[in-house]
Amino acid sequence: MSRHAPVNDDNVKDVAVSTDIVAYMTSLGRSARAAGAVMRGQDTAAKNAALMAMARHLEAARSELIDANAQDLARGRETGLDAALLDRLALNDTRIDGMIEGLHQVAALPDPVGEIDGLHSRPSGIQVGQMRVPLGVIGIIYESRPNVTIEAASLCLKAGNACILRGGSEARESNAAIAACIDAGLREAGLPAAAVQVVATTDRAAVGQLISMPEYVDVIIPRGGKSLIERISREARVPVIKHLDGVCHVYVDASADLDKAVAIAVNAKTHRYGTCNTMETLLVDAPVAAELLPRLASFYAEHGVELRGCERTQAILKGIAAANEEDWATEYLAPVLAIRVVDGIEEAMAHIDRYGSHHTDAIVTENYGLARRFLAEVDSSSVMVNASTRFADGFEYGLGAEIGISTDKLHARGPVGLEGLTTRKYVVLGDGHVRV
Amino acid sequence: MSRHAPVNDDNVKDVAVSTDIVAYMTSLGRSARAAGAVMRGQDTAAKNAALMAMARHLEAARSELIDANAQDLARGRETGLDAALLDRLALNDTRIDGMIEGLHQVAALPDPVGEIDGLHSRPSGIQVGQMRVPLGVIGIIYESRPNVTIEAASLCLKAGNACILRGGSEARESNAAIAACIDAGLREAGLPAAAVQVVATTDRAAVGQLISMPEYVDVIIPRGGKSLIERISREARVPVIKHLDGVCHVYVDASADLDKAVAIAVNAKTHRYGTCNTMETLLVDAPVAAELLPRLASFYAEHGVELRGCERTQAILKGIAAANEEDWATEYLAPVLAIRVVDGIEEAMAHIDRYGSHHTDAIVTENYGLARRFLAEVDSSSVMVNASTRFADGFEYGLGAEIGISTDKLHARGPVGLEGLTTRKYVVLGDGHVRV
Numbered sequence: 001m002s003r004h005a006p007v008n009d010d011n012v013k014d015v016a017v018s019t020d021i022v023a024y025m026t027s028l029g030r031s032a033r034a035a036g037a038v039m040r041g042q043d044t045a046a047k048n049a050a051l052m053a054m055a056r057h058l059e060a061a062r063s064e065l066i067d068a069n070a071q072d073l074a075r076g077r078e079t080g081l082d083a084a085l086l087d088r089l090a091l092n093d094t095r096i097d098g099m100i101e102g103l104h105q106v107a108a109l110p111d112p113v114g115e116i117d118g119l120h121s122r123p124s125g126i127q128v129g130q131m132r133v134p135l136g137v138i139g140i141i142y143e144s145r146p147n148v149t150i151e152a153a154s155l156c157l158k159a160g161n162a163c164i165l166r167g168g169s170e171a172r173e174s175n176a177a178i179a180a181c182i183d184a185g186l187r188e189a190g191l192p193a194a195a196v197q198v199v200a201t202t203d204r205a206a207v208g209q210l211i212s213m214p215e216y217v218d219v220i221i222p223r224g225g226k227s228l229i230e231r232i233s234r235e236a237r238v239p240v241i242k243h244l245d246g247v248c249h250v251y252v253d254a255s256a257d258l259d260k261a262v263a264i265a266v267n268a269k270t271h272r273y274g275t276c277n278t279m280e281t282l283l284v285d286a287p288v289a290a291e292l293l294p295r296l297a298s299f300y301a302e303h304g305v306e307l308r309g310c311e312r313t314q315a316i317l318k319g320i321a322a323a324n325e326e327d328w329a330t331e332y333l334a335p336v337l338a339i340r341v342v343d344g345i346e347e348a349m350a351h352i353d354r355y356g357s358h359h360t361d362a363i364v365t366e367n368y369g370l371a372r373r374f375l376a377e378v379d380s381s382s383v384m385v386n387a388s389t390r391f392a393d394g395f396e397y398g399l400g401a402e403i404g405i406s407t408d409k410l411h412a413r414g415p416v417g418l419e420g421l422t423t424r425k426y427v428v429l430g431d432g433h434v435r436v
Numbered sequence: 437m438s439r440h441a442p443v444n445d446d447n448v449k450d451v452a453v454s455t456d457i458v459a460y461m462t463s464l465g466r467s468a469r470a471a472g473a474v475m476r477g478q479d480t481a482a483k484n485a486a487l488m489a490m491a492r493h494l495e496a497a498r499s500e501l502i503d504a505n506a507q508d509l510a511r512g513r514e515t516g517l518d519a520a521l522l523d524r525l526a527l528n529d530t531r532i533d534g535m536i537e538g539l540h541q542v543a544a545l546p547d548p549v550g551e552i553d554g555l556h557s558r559p560s561g562i563q564v565g566q567m568r569v570p571l572g573v574i575g576i577i578y579e580s581r582p583n584v585t586i587e588a589a590s591l592c593l594k595a596g597n598a599c600i601l602r603g604g605s606e607a608r609e610s611n612a613a614i615a616a617c618i619d620a621g622l623r624e625a626g627l628p629a630a631a632v633q634v635v636a637t638t639d640r641a642a643v644g645q646l647i648s649m650p651e652y653v654d655v656i657i658p659r660g661g662k663s664l665i666e667r668i669s670r671e672a673r674v675p676v677i678k679h680l681d682g683v684c685h686v687y688v689d690a691s692a693d694l695d696k697a698v699a700i701a702v703n704a705k706t707h708r709y710g711t712c713n714t715m716e717t718l719l720v721d722a723p724v725a726a727e728l729l730p731r732l733a734s735f736y737a738e739h740g741v742e743l744r745g746c747e748r749t750q751a752i753l754k755g756i757a758a759a760n761e762e763d764w765a766t767e768y769l770a771p772v773l774a775i776r777v778v779d780g781i782e783e784a785m786a787h788i789d790r791y792g793s794h795h796t797d798a799i800v801t802e803n804y805g806l807a808r809r810f811l812a813e814v815d816s817s818s819v820m821v822n823a824s825t826r827f828a829d830g831f832e833y834g835l836g837a838e839i840g841i842s843t844d845k846l847h848a849r850g851p852v853g854l855e856g857l858t859t860r861k862y863v864v865l866g867d868g869h870v871r872v
């Protein structure tokens with residue numbers, strides 16, 4: 001990262017560091033704002049050229065990347081990072097292949113910038129439409145996976161934005177090596193180097209400053225654990241596109257085809273346990289509970305899924321534990337499932353509204369009217385009929401790439417791809433028209 | 437407002453009031469959240485029936501409305517409100533006609549809720565699209581004009597939201613009388629009375645509480661002066677759709693048709709002085725300055741517009757005052773215009789980027805390439821070619837109605853109509869599909 005002065009984040013007194021950090025982050029912000037103005041004028045070819053050049057520089061720097069990563073891994077082992085974290089941190093040839101492939105994929109995506117929707121003529125004689133344009137400057141805060149550096153940079157760049165990336169301190173050497181490849185790619189393509197800036201200090205105060213500069217940063221996207229995201233949302237003075245819990249439900253209605261219900265309820269729970277779109281609570285309409293629950297229970301037993309039920313569930317599935325109030329609101333991210341027997345769609349929707357996280361909820365039904373109601377009335381970022389909640393994903397939805405899943409309602413809701421990194425402005429075309 | 441306990445906002449000690457206010461606003465929030473869930477399920481006919489019923493109740497309550505307003509006006513005169521404020525506060529038959537007509541117009545607008553965009557089939561077999569849905573609960577904070585109560589209520593309702601309206605204390609009797617008509621209309625149509633709640637206390641702490649309840653309120657829209665909006669943006673814990681300055685520019689390029697340039701520059705400045713889409717700075721490309729500026733100056737003189745110019749402008753228009761740094765960044769809202777001679781589009785766009793407020797900016801040009809660049813690169817909510825900035829308006833754009841103009845980039849940018857009061861969620865249609 002030759003383009004900004006290194007910040008010494010050890011061996012300096014707190015006050016001095018804070019002053020340095022404010023000055024350093026402000027300089028990143030100012031450079032990003034200027035780079036964003038240049039990026040707005042770049043065409044698709046220029047952006048794609050930069051992405052392809054970055055891919056070539058990654059390819060050429062494989063050994064440097066692996067060496068840098070080895071330093072991070074060594075320090076991680078010394079400081080006692082657990083095995084899962086070390087795995088996320090590790091780079092190898094396969095993961096470098098994945099980053100290169102990701103850059104090719106983003107280059108191949110249609111460019112959303114410049115699209116004009118709804119251009120139409122008004123009685124006054126002007127034509128009015130909405131043009132899709134970059135947001136400007138995006139700050140992304142993430143944790144240990146160094147490949148996020150490439151994912152985030154490539155999506156922000158393709159959407160015409162400048163970005164400031166703040167990765168986890170565990171990955172600092174890896175991120176610096178990746179940043180050098182990004183930098184070289186930008187320069188080779190003639191784009192401003194400050195279009196992608198990787199924060200070169202691991203001082204935590206950098207995050208506090210990044211989220212407090214609305215004059216330089218248009219939106220913050222935190223990627224990480226719930227506590228990180230909650231803290232950033234609480235403290236940010238910049239809008240945040242955030243992803244909190246995924247307490248997802250499947251409701252099996254009395255009219256459901258029970259074969260479909262079994263397939264969906266098993267897949268939604270057992271396909272992967274640690275993902276936000278995994279089902280955490282199953283709601284079953286009373287008339288089919290006695291038939292459905294024992295069938296499901298044998299599948300769940302095969303997968304080693306622990307079941308916790310309401311009293312009516314316990315009456316059918318003898319011996320399972322009771323689910324309490326806390327269970328209904330818990331994102332287990334584990335082979336545990338809460339089950340509740342309900343009386344019809346009203347009670348199911350009321351449960352989802354009360355305990356859910358408005359992430360992804362599905363109904364299994366053959367009843368047209370109930371499907372229609374569930375789609376209209378359940379207030380979640382993804383609402384499904386007769387499909388597994390596991391489909392809630394940018395790639396499954398055809399976005400081509402995903403920077404995250406938004407559980408917010410404003411701006412972007414659900415999986416966020418390139419479009420979520422843009423906004424729309426009005427364009428007016430006239431020929432000397434004035435207002436009368 | 438019979439549906440919640442009255443709050444005594446005089447004669448009570450501060451601490452007691454604050455406790456009351458928190459409890460009171462929390463109860464409004466809880467009721468709004470519940471009403472929002474019911475509103476999500478309402479079809480267009482039910483919402484329109486409520487709007488038409490409200491119109492009938494306003495018609496039937498003309499004398500009560502005028503009596504209530506007379507109390508506000510009398511108190512306003514006693515407390516020394518200025519003439520402009522008293523005028524905004526006043527209700528008369530024409531203004532009541534306007535409110536009734538407004539309700540009819542909103543009822544006639546297409547309902548955006550339930551529209552599904554881009555439903556398409558994925559290789560997995562599912563169909564994915566995006567459905568437009570209500571935001572949920574909207575808080576609107578506004579000043580003295582009582583007709584805003586009807587405008588805000590009708591737009592929120594038509595978009596399927598519940599709303600909490602907090603009008604200016606000067607209009608409290610008028611707003612209570614209007615609220616009674618809204619209430620009667622909702623009840624007559626069988627919609628929840630809490631779908632529209634008018635805050636029945638003038639205690640300023642109510643605003644502080646309204647903007648601090650993300651669990652009950654999804655977005656805040658402040659309508660009023662800049663200081664109100666800045667304070668709310670700074671303190672809100674809920675997303676804010678805000679409208680700050682309109683420092684709007686017209687740039688006349690060397691290739692412009694000067695007749696069009698004169699028409700647009702005169703209209704953009706003199707059509708109305710106090711509106712946010714009025715031009716505040718004129719930028720003129722050097723090669724046409726000597727011809728254009730004297731022509732414009734005579735029109736501006738006719739309208740009594742004071743001119744302030746850069747040195748090059750002063751060299752052409754002898755005797756006008758100098759424009760300083762502050763002028764370039766000022767929203768005059770008055771018959772004053774700053775003028776700068778620039779060398780080409782780059783300098784014009786750099787000026788707009790530095791001093792403008794990203795509201796509305798126009799270029800006058802016959803050059804295709806420059807028009808295209810200006811549209812793509814100027815980062816404002818409305819960007820125009822050969823048209824007066826005064827067109828930046830929800831009605832002129834065909835939105836049918838407008839809750840305000842957003843100078844934010846996220847979610848809604850530019851004039852905000854019904855669509856800005858909604859969001860989109862993903863819908864997935866399957867037939868037992870699971871993820872492999």
